[in-house]
Amino acid sequence: MSYKNCPNCEKKMDGLLTSRHILSESTTTIINSFHSPKSEAYCNSCGINIIAEKKVLVDSAKASLMSEIETLIGAIPIITIQQPIKWDYRILGLISAQSISGTGFLSELSGSWADFTGGQSSTLANKVSSGEDICKKKLRLTCALHGGNAIIGTDIDYSEVGGGKGMLMVCMAGTAVNVKLNNEDFDSKTERLELLASKVKELNALPNLNHSEYYS
Structure with missing residues (x-):
């Protein structure tokens, strides 16, 4: 679908001084999985900023969970x-x-x-x-x-x-x-192993926002 304005930020998609384009459908799906309100599409201007802001939060959450996981893995025989x-x-x-x-x-x-x-x-x-x-x-x-x-x-x-x-x-x-x-x-070890499994599940549930394709 062709857009004259970004459905999310409403900025113009074409012009002499702009180089905006609509991000791919797969990237839109990723953004809508954590962003509210959802949009039918995002341009590279607003979409990349949304992903970058979320990535900071996700990376912090991952680091915290990995630290907790490393304190629990000693229970694994x-x-x-x-x-x-x-x-x-x-x-x-x-x-x-x-x-x-x-x-x-x-x-x-x-x-x-x-x-x-x-x-x-x-x-x-x-x-x-x-x-x-x-x-x-x-x-x-x-x-x-x-x-x-x-x-x-x-x-x-x-x-x-x-x-x-x-x-x-x-x-x-x-x-x-x-x-x-x-x-x-x-x-x-049951309590520690159950907590470990819970932390790993939380880690796996976090979105992976490292793919360069999300930013193009």
Whole structure:
């Protein structure tokens, strides 16, 4: 449909000093999903401003929810068992996480000395432990955002990467599942896992306003 004026802001659509155009129908649908009063169309002048203002609010809400989610994901169990007994669960899919960190000159020196003396390098051990913690956090977050509340069949691997440059890679992979929380194994975690699921649902309900097509 051709418009002489924007149905929303009523500004002229053509003229010597204007470059206004009507945004796409899909963008109009997105705007009308959160803007009131609704309009049959928006021009790039008013529509983009509406989206930009909403995006600030949405990004703030997302950041707040992600912060809450990260405080709750510790309740998600990570186990190596493939089929836990008495768990009634739905498989969501394979998830993985990686951590890559430099061992550093002092770490290499410490490791070489420990190797020479037959001892253990606490510096390198801490690097490995830190890599594991990072992977666990990433794995739990991915699981939660996929609607899961447990990770089974978990495997962990270690390797050196970077062609001898002292880069340590820790990889973890497992299967994200959604477990019915009427199981005694989850008694102490049920409340936190239910709250986690609620926060993820709120996050997923927020509109995605990052697509560049909305602004054209």
